[in-house]
Each structure stands twice: as C-alpha cells, then as structure tokens.
Amino acid sequence: MPLLPAPLTFRNGVPYSETYADVYHSQAGAVAQCRAVFLTGNGLPERWRGRESFQILETGFGLGLNFLTTWHECRRLGSTAPRLHFISLEHAPLSSADLTLALSGYPELAQESRHLLSAWPPLTQGIHRLHFDAGRVTLYLVLGDMADLLPQLTLAADAVYLDGFSPRTNPIPWSEPVLRQVARLCRHGATLATWCVAGHLRRTLEHHGFHTTRAPGFGTKRERLSACYDRIPEDAWCKIVQRLEQPALQFTLEPPPQRHALVIGAGLAGCLVSAALGERGWHIELCESRNEPAQEASGNPAGILRPFPSLDDNRAARLARAGFLTTLHWLANLKGKTEVLPHGLNGVLRIAQDAPEAAHLFALSRAPGSVEALLHWLPRAEAERLGHCAAPWGALFYPTAGWLDPGQFCRAALAQTPHLSTHWGQPVTLQPGPAGWEARTLCGALLAQAPIAILAGGAHPLPLSNAPLWPRQRLRGQITQIERSPVPMGTPVLCGSGYVIPDAPGGPCLGATYDRSADIAPRSADRAENLQRLTALGWDDGPEHSVVQERVAFRSVSRDRLPIIGPVPGAKGLFALTALGSRGLVWAPLGADLLCAWLEGDPLPLEKDLVQAVAPARYR
Structure with missing residues (x-):
C-alpha cells in the first residue's frame, strides 16, 4: 500500500487529527508534556550521564515534538551527552509543508525544527536515518504500518515513549501484538513511560515483563504510567534472547570490546567501511593488493547513482532505495570536508526503447515506493527537451539522481578516516589467530591482526584457505x-x-x-x-x-544480484561486504553503515527481511 501523508488541521490552536478525532498533544503544551511524561517518566536526562550511547523507541512520531524536545535536552548536556539513537514509528507522516506549518508554533524548538525540516525524507515506507549534530544524534524514522514494521526492527531500547492517539480511536499502538514487540526490543532494565493508564495496558505490560507504576499526571490527566522491563531475571532474559533472536541482536547487546578491524580490499566497499568505522573511533588496518585505492571497478571515471524501483516494491527495490538515500547522506556529509569530490546530481533519464517498455516505466512511476521526489514520468517532449536526445516513447526521470566519481569518493572517505593504517601493494591471505584474524603476506609473514576482519575484495577470490562457496x-x-x-x-x-x-x-x-x-x-x-x-x-x-x-x-x-553483507557463518568476527555488481555506489555506503551499526551495537538501519536478504547466511 502507498504511504499517505496525514492531513493537518487545528482545533483551538492545537494540531488535530481528523482521522483519529484527537489532538496531537495536550492543550497544556507539547514540550511541557514531553518533559513531564516521557523524560521524567524515563528518568531522563539523569540516566544519560556516564552513558556512551542511548537508544529510545517511540511508538508514534506525530509532529516530532517528543524527538525535538529530547534532542533539545540532550544538547543542553553538551559533550557529556551520550550518542542518541531515537527510533520512532509513524503510519501517517505529515508532508514537509504541513510539518513546517505545525512546527512553527514551537519557537523554543526552532533550531532543532529547522534541522529536522531540512532533512525531512521522501515519504516512502521503511527506515529513514536522519543524522544531526555531526552524527551525535540519529533519528530512525520508521514509516509504515506499526504492526508490520516493529517485528522488522533490530535494536536494544534503553527507554520507550509509548505514545499515540487515544486507544478508543487508534487501538493498534496499545494492542497486545505491538506491546509484545516493544518488550522484545527492550534491553533488560529498560524503562517505559506513557500518559495512558488504561487497565488493559498495565496488565499487558506486566504480562510481557514490565513492572508498572502510576505517577501524577499532566494537564487534564490525573495519572501517567512508568514501567521497568525487569520482571524476568537478567540471566534468564539473556538465554531467551540467545535462543529466539537472530545474531544481529547479539552484537547490538554486546559490541566487541576492542575497536580494531582488518579490512581486505580498498575499493568502494573497503574504503567506505573503513571510513564508517574510523569515524566511530575504530583503528583500521586496510590491506590492498594494488598500490593505491580504487584500482579495480571502483576506478572508473564515473558511475551512476539512482534507485532501482520495481512494480511490487520488492526487496531489491527497497534495498536500492535505502542505498540511494544513504549515498546522498554520505555526499552531504563529505561536501563540507573535501574540495575534490566530482559528482553531478542533475538527474537521470531512463529512456524507453519501445511502447512496451514505456508502459512498464510509466507503471513504475505509479508503483508502491515511488514518490515524485524520487522519480516521475516524462512524456516525449519534456524528456527530449531535458535530455537533448531522441525519446519518442518518453522517459522515467530521477530528479535527485546523477553520477559520481567512485575513485574520488574512495579517496575523500579515506582522507577523513582517523586511526587508519594502510598496507598497499600487499596481496594477503586471511586466517584465524590468537588475536582474532591475521592478514599474512603470500610469503607467510604477519602483516596485521585484529579481532574483526571484513572481506571487501570485490571480484578477487576470497583470501581464505577454507573460503565459503558463495555463488x-x-x-x-x-x-x-x-x-x-x-x-x-x-x-x-x-x-x-x-x-x-x-x-x-x-x-x-x-x-x-x-x-x-x-x-x-x-x-x-x-x-x-x-x-x-x-x-x-x-x-x-x-x-x-x-x-x-x-x-x-x-x-x-x-546469483540473486543482491550484495553479500554481514557476518560470515561459522567464522567468529569475520564479516563480508562484497558482490556489489555494477551498483557499488548504491550498495557500498549502505553496507558500510550496516556493518558499522552491527559492530557498534547501534540499531540496524534496515528491516530484518532486508538484512537477511543480503546476509552471507542465505547461502548456507
């Protein structure tokens, strides 16, 4: 189903939802409500002190005021604030224009609102990551049906904002299946806060492992609810997680104690994963058989950057869309840090070759996941005027797409990578060792070692004596x-x-x-x-x-034309970022971010079915 923006109306000066016949926040004020109910109810900002990272799960983004207020409070702590990961779900987001109008009424959040509006994504289903304050604050805006998407998330929430319209008119956020998934996504000892104190809500939370407590309410509410996810003893909870969850969550709960990795290959995959991990404080040992980066397929003078839609918005299309948007973020992040990054985002025209292809491309422009900000159909006259070419059947236009110099992308990323040791002109073999993984020269000499190794060698054979048989x-x-x-x-x-x-x-x-x-x-x-x-x-x-x-x-x-990204089964500490095909500019930044999140214990930036679609384990 396409994602439909929510219409914005006002009642007595307060944003109001006609769909759910309810206001977006209390008449007493949104910022005050967030501080009284969600921040105080979760013991924030006190619980942030001394934490390196903190994850908050919210069940209704709405106008984004809870996020903006939380971000504002985080900013007040300055350098003592943790890295904030705010994961928020929304079924009916506002358009950029309506959100701008709605947020204009909260001047105390003007600075944060301006940054949010400038980063507001195209309204397509899935996880949109928006980065702020040089990556110290990340909003994971999860757009789509909550009941479908909650089971697709991988994170370990330290706090939960249980929010949404009234259970009478919008029962899904308060339902048993949703609350069961909320509990699944909580770290042991996580807290939860909400303005709702309905009996069925308290009983369901207790059933799924929370201790609940009533507290004085806010505005017209006499009471609010606080809870702690600790009814199950921690050792028993750990055993449950290990038995039921995919390996992804194991890293989310227990990231490696040493931030030190071997990266084999210095094309797009190797350079970008080095940069992503280096930015988070990892020491990188980058091994490359050639004398400089980007000498294989990543050395072409230019490559195309665009999404690859499908009529049914299948996994490949969703991955490509996520990858395209991720690469745009990488470019924006590098733009102010480097003077040499040739690229042109003047659009891409996919020209129909005949009538059947024109019909197919036109259908793509109307397919799920296709929004005008990403692609739209152009008839013959417009296509020929824009492309200065023959397009008798019309064309599909990607307005924010374009081209990029992949070699310069590699070099710009490495230039911003601290704690980087490079080993040029060194073909290596990789083998397990006492420190985790060892990169040895062809003569057997030890070149580098680290607890984590990442295979990013492109079309080269895997440098393992017992290499997995990936097709x-x-x-x-x-x-x-x-x-x-x-x-x-x-x-x-x-x-x-x-x-x-x-x-x-x-x-x-x-x-x-x-x-x-x-x-x-x-x-x-x-x-x-x-x-x-x-x-x-x-x-x-x-x-x-x-x-x-x-x-x-x-x-x-x-074989399935999808990249191979993730942990290699049966080889502890070994990861892969390879098989990018001719879509390295789409897959490599996304793969780098996915591996970085995996290794850092951050929420994963992709839904579980997409993580599994690219995982090496699919070939077991």
Missing part, C-alpha cells in the same frame, strides 16, 4: 570515453540499453558492456557497442567522437 560471478565490463560532449553541460545522465554520462571527468563516459570474458584488454567490438549508444539517442556516431580512453574492469555479482 558469485566475475563479470567483465568495458567503458569508453569520448573527447567532446554532444549535449550541453548539466544534461542528466541518460540510460537505456546502456548509459551516457555527459559530464564525466575526462570526457563523456559511455558504457558499460557486460560479459563473462576474462580478457583484460579493451576490445574494438565493445567500443563499437558503446558508441552505438550515441546513435540510439539520436546522436551521430561518426569520427568526430574521438575516443580518449577505454577501461576494462570486473564486477563481482551474486
């Missing part, structure tokens, strides 16, 4: 660069049977071929195939298009 293919691709662009600067990337990146560094980039050959030298037939893409767009492929560079690289592609 990967090594596929060849050849790109061609020409001297002169046939279209003006700033023209969107054009895709059809292949692609043309008009603004690529060094000249327009045409590509890419796809075959199983092992030939490392450029081939004239592949050049002709790439130049033919100009003819398909209505441009002459004559001799004036002189070729200035051709490049061959190899991609690692899994």
